Amino acid sequence: MPMRRPPRSDRPDTAATGIEPALGTRDRLHARLQEHLASAVSEFTAATALVVLVIALSFASPNFLTADNLFNIGSQTAVIAIIAVAQTMVIITKGIDLSVGSVAALAGVVGAIVVRDLGFSVWEATVVAIAVGAAAGLANGLLVAGARLPPFIATLGMMSAGRGLVFIITGAVGVYSLPESFQLLGNGQIAGIPFAIVITAIVAVSAAFMLSQSRFGQYVYAMGSNMEAARRSGIAVRRNLTAVYVLAGALVGLGGMVAASRVNSGQPNYGIGLELDVIAAAVIGGASLFGGQGRIAGTLIGAFLIAVVRNGSVLLGINIHYQQVIVGLIIWAAVYFDQYRRRRLEARG
Amino acid sequence: MSTVEGADPPVLEARGIVKRFGHVEALRGADFAVHRGEVVALIGDNGAGKSTLIKVLSGAQPHDEGEILIGGRPERFSSPVDARRAGVETVYQDLAVADDLSVAANLYLGREIMLGGLGGLLGLLDKRAMRRGAAEALEQLGVRIPRVTTPIAMLSGGQRQSVAVARAVIWATSVVILDEPTAALGVVQTQRVLEVVDRARDAGMSVVLVSHNMPQVLEIADRVEVMRLGRRTARFRAADATTDDLVAAMTGALVTEPEDADLR
Ligand SMILES: Nc1ncnc2c1ncn2[C@@H]1O[C@H](COP(=O)(O)OP(=O)(O)OP(=O)(O)O)[C@@H](O)[C@H]1O
Ligand SMILES: [Mg+2]
Numbered sequence: 001m002p003m004r005r006p007p008r009s010d011r012p013d014t015a016a017t018g019i020e021p022a023l024g025t026r027d028r029l030h031a032r033l034q035e036h037l038a039s040a041v042s043e044f045t046a047a048t049a050l051v052v053l054v055i056a057l058s059f060a061s062p063n064f065l066t067a068d069n070l071f072n073i074g075s076q077t078a079v080i081a082i083i084a085v086a087q088t089m090v091i092i093t094k095g096i097d098l099s100v101g102s103v104a105a106l107a108g109v110v111g112a113i114v115v116r117d118l119g120f121s122v123w124e125a126t127v128v129a130i131a132v133g134a135a136a137g138l139a140n141g142l143l144v145a146g147a148r149l150p151p152f153i154a155t156l157g158m159m160s161a162g163r164g165l166v167f168i169i170t171g172a173v174g175v176y177s178l179p180e181s182f183q184l185l186g187n188g189q190i191a192g193i194p195f196a197i198v199i200t201a202i203v204a205v206s207a208a209f210m211l212s213q214s215r216f217g218q219y220v221y222a223m224g225s226n227m228e229a230a231r232r233s234g235i236a237v238r239r240n241l242t243a244v245y246v247l248a249g250a251l252v253g254l255g256g257m258v259a260a261s262r263v264n265s266g267q268p269n270y271g272i273g274l275e276l277d278v279i280a281a282a283v284i285g286g287a288s289l290f291g292g293q294g295r296i297a298g299t300l301i302g303a304f305l306i307a308v309v310r311n312g313s314v315l316l317g318i319n320i321h322y323q324q325v326i327v328g329l330i331i332w333a334a335v336y337f338d339q340y341r342r343r344r345l346e347a348r349g
Numbered sequence: 350m351s352t353v354e355g356a357d358p359p360v361l362e363a364r365g366i367v368k369r370f371g372h373v374e375a376l377r378g379a380d381f382a383v384h385r386g387e388v389v390a391l392i393g394d395n396g397a398g399k400s401t402l403i404k405v406l407s408g409a410q411p412h413d414e415g416e417i418l419i420g421g422r423p424e425r426f427s428s429p430v431d432a433r434r435a436g437v438e439t440v441y442q443d444l445a446v447a448d449d450l451s452v453a454a455n456l457y458l459g460r461e462i463m464l465g466g467l468g469g470l471l472g473l474l475d476k477r478a479m480r481r482g483a484a485e486a487l488e489q490l491g492v493r494i495p496r497v498t499t500p501i502a503m504l505s506g507g508q509r510q511s512v513a514v515a516r517a518v519i520w521a522t523s524v525v526i527l528d529e530p531t532a533a534l535g536v537v538q539t540q541r542v543l544e545v546v547d548r549a550r551d552a553g554m555s556v557v558l559v560s561h562n563m564p565q566v567l568e569i570a571d572r573v574e575v576m577r578l579g580r581r582t583a584r585f586r587a588a589d590a591t592t593d594d595l596v597a598a599m600t601g602a603l604v605t606e607p608e609d610a611d612l613r
Contacts, residue, residue, distance in 0.1 A: 214472045215461050218450070222458060225447035232409050232445045233459035234430040292449030 042286030042337060043298040050305045053312065061315040069311070071194050075186070075262070077307040078196035079104075081300055082255040083274065084281035085207045086248035088299045091282050092211070093224040093244050094291025095144060095151035100278055101271030102162030103136040103249060104256030109166050111257045112175035112266030115182055122181050122261070129257035130250045136162060137249015141242030159275070166268045175266030186262030196258055203251060208296035220244055224291030280327060281306055284334040305330070358421030359384050360555050361406065361437060361524050366415035368401055368579075375401040377579035378415065383524060388546065388556040390566040390587070393576035394599050399559045400442050402576070403528050406557075407439035408432035430459075436523030440530050442559075444513045448502040452494055453483035455501055456516050490515050490545055506533040514542050518549050525549050526557040531565070543569055563592040577601055 058065040083100050090097045111129035114120040120128065136158060143154035188195040211217035219240045222230040231237045260266050283289065284305055285298025306327060313323045359382035368376035375398045383389045393399050404410035406417065408426030416423050419435050426432045432439070446455050453476075462478045463469040483497040492511045494504060501509055514530050527546070531539040546556050546569060560566050566573060567587050575583040575598040583598035583605045597603035 213474060213476075215463065215474055216472055218454060218458075218461065218474060221449055222447045222454075225449040226445065228443075229445035229447050230458070232407075232429045232439075232441065234428070234433060235459050292447070 042284075042334070042341070043295065043301060045337065046284050046286070046298060046301045046305055046334075050301055050308065053305070053308050057308065057312040057315065061312070064312065064315055069315075071197070073304070073307050073311050074197040074200075075194045076311065077303050078186075078194075078200040079255045079259045079262070080274075080277050080281060080307065081200045081303040082203050082258065083252050084278040084299045084303045085203055085296055086251035086255070087275075087278040088282045088285070088287050088294045088296060089207065089211070089220060089244050090151070090248050091224075091279070091287045091289060092220050092291065092294045093241060094227070094289075095224075095241075095244075096155065096279065096289070097140065097245070097248060097252075098152065098155040098275050099136065099140060099158035099162055100252045100255075101274035102159045102166065103133055103252045104259060104274060105166045105268060105270040106136065106162050106169075107132040107253035107256035108260030108270055109170055109175055109266035109268060112178055112182070112260050113169070115178055116175060122184050125182075126185065126254065126257050129260075130253040133253020133256065134246050134250040137246040137252070138242065140249065141245030144245060145238045145241035163272075170266065170268045172268055174268065176264075178264055183261050183264050185258045186260070186264075196262070199254070199258060203254070204296050204300055207251075211296065216240065216243070221292055224293075226292075276331075277306055277327070278303075280331045280334070283338065284330060286338075288338050289335070290338075302334075357385060358418070360420055361557075362418040362421075363402065363406060364416050364418065366402065366405055366412050366417075368398075368405060368410070368412045375579055376405070376412070376415075379576065379579060380581045381406070381574060383555045383557050385523075385555055386550060386553055387572060388550055388558060388570045390570035390573045391557060391559045391576065392561070392563075392566060392573060392595060392599060397576040397599075398579040399576055400528055401579075403439065403526055403557070403559065404441070406432070407437060407441075407526055409439070409441070433520070436521060437526065438517035438521035438524070439526040440510075440513045440517045440528060442528040442532075444509060446501050446509060446513055446516075449500055451498045451500055452487075452504070452512055453480045453497040455512060456483045456486065456497075456519065460520070486519050487512075487515055490518065490548075491541055507535060507538045510534060511538060511542065514545060518545055521549070521554055524555045524557065528559045529561070530558070531560070531562070539565075563595050566595065567592065575599055581606075 054065075063069055083104060087097055087100060107129035110132050111125040114128050115122065115125045140151075140155055140158050143149045143157070144151050147154075184195060185199065186196055190198055211220060219230065219235050222233070222235060223237060223241055227237060256271070259270055281302035282294060282299045284302035285295070285300065287294025287299060309326055309330070310323055313320070313326070361383050363379060363381040366376045366379045367374070379398060379402050381391070381402060391399050391402070401410070405412045408429045408431050411427070417426060418424065424431070424435065429439075447458060450458065457479045462475045462482070464473045464475045468475075480497050487494065487497065492515045494508050494512065501512065504512065510530060510533050514527065517525050517527070525546075531542050534542060543565070546558065549556055558566070558570060567590065570587045573585045573587055573590060573595060574581055575585075575595065577599060582601065583603060584607060585594060585598075585605070594603065598605070
């Protein structure tokens with residue numbers, strides 16, 4: 001028992017003297033329900049929307065509910081999901097990472113170049129891509145936690161700088177003539193399951209476990225909830241916040257490599273606007289832009305919701321520009337509910 | 350406890366603290382002292398510098414001039430961790446709790462219990478041990494909240510304040526600093542917090558209490574230190590002082606700096 005407790009006083013406790021009744025089981029149950037509802041309500045809403053959409057699409061298009069198409073959606077979602085996991089961690093700290101698209105492109109391009117020009121294996125290239133992402137994340141982290149730039153500004157700069165680097169490195173030309181093996185991460189299979197889905201699952205499960213069970217995860221929520229309280233509690237805020245950005249960057253690098261692998265090339269234009277999709281996925285899944293809240297399960301649901309909207313639109317022959325509009329509407333709705341929820345909570349407090 | 354020479358040095362003392370925020374001089378050579386087992390009330394008008402002094406004493410804010418002494422030895426608090434290591438725990442006026450974390454997580458924030466063995470090496474929390482520890486500690490302090498897994502955001506203002514007070518009292522080993530800990534509390538809850546203060550004193554701890562409630566101050570404190578415009582301007586033994594004295598000192602109508610010996 002590490003907590004030292006003050007000795008019992010012989011003074012009668014007010015509760016024992018009946019001044020204030022102890023909480024009844026009903027209150028307790030009520031409190032329990034409330035706290036579960038609060039954390040799960042947006043996940044539940046998003047999951048419901050996803051299920052409804054899946055059922056509707058199954059009726060609307062015979063091609064939707066086939067193993068092939070589902071694996072296809074899974075692989076398409078993989079990149080968004082991996083990067084959305086990264087985004088979720090950053091958003092929980094009350095941050096935002098606008099640079100994910102540029103950094104993913106940079107990592108993918110560098111990964112492709114080291115394979116083509118230096119003869120690296122696809123695994124070595126993946127390590128390089130992750131390192132590139134982590135380095136960009138480190139820069140973001142130092143700007144946010146060290147130089148105290150607002151995350152929006154720090155990562156906006158990285159968004160621009162990263163994209164510029166991509167064009168400088170590639171001369172604005174895609175990196176082609178890659179060996180077949182380069183497609184492993186994006187298009188390969190393991191025991192009949194797309195490799196990209198396996199990677200996504202591993203990333204998601206580890207991240208969810210880390211956030212909910214580890215001390216570092218606890219600090220991620222604490223920093224996003226109240227940075228000053230975290231600091232006064234003795235949490236090394238600068239180091240931990242930087243670590244969040246590094247970790248997120250590494251995942252973005254991995255995602256960029258998977259994306260490059262899917263098209264068997266390094267594309268300098270990859271990922272423009274990607275930040276919108278992943279922020280949407282996180283927010284739809286219940287991550288709060290006000291910090292302190294968000295879960296990987298919700299983010300995955302959000303990522304699938306977006307992927308299904310896209311895929312369904314294609315199957316139904318809906319114009320691609322309408323997809324953008326639909327995703328926009330979903331983002332508005334999700335953020336509106338987030339704020340609504342917060343306001344209700346604050347009104348109570 | 351009669352002569353200055355025979356007395357122990359204060360467990361926590363501030364001498365000539367100056368703290369500037371840009372052009373604002375929040376503290377202009379503030380002094381403060383609390384002895385072992387003593388409850389000292391720190392009072393003063395709004396903006397007198399009480400909270401600023403407390404943040405300096407607890408390492409939450411660096412000061413520009415002056416020195417802090419622990420048990421008579423000069424100490425440099427460069428972060429709240431240093432103060433905590435010296436056994437000083439603080440309830441800040443803004444509470445400094447993480448709203449999205451559970452009550453248990455807040456009580457153990459920065460001092461988590463880790464799993465043993467491999468889990469610990471992986472940085473995994475022993476959540477069950479913390480839940481149990483938190484529930485037991487709150488029970489003993491008479492703090493009533495629905496469940497220790499409830500996020501702080503879902504507690505009432507008074508419950509939040511009680512949790513913050515409990516966190517300080519649970520971990521303190523020498524000084525508990527409370528910046529207006531009963532400001533949002535009802536009569537019963539206020540009484541509870543004051544009982545917790547009593548218990549802390551009975552356990553040999555020193556307590557520093559910031560409050561605007563003069564009757565409360567005179568009831569609970571052994572001594573009162575008064576701040577005005579960033580300086581200490583008066584000191585009283587609570588037993589000898591009246592509410593009128595305190596008010597006069599806060600408004601600057603009365604200035605009194607008796608010898609240490611006369612206060613003990
Ligand atoms: N972070 C800050 N930046 C600028 N000025 C500050 C800051 N913190 C405190 N001050 C100023 O320092 C002075 C003292 O403030 P402080 O909060 O210590 O007063 P207080 O005695 O605790 O008042 P109250 O009873 O209202 O809590 C005020 O003039 C305040 O405006
Ligand atoms: Mg104050």
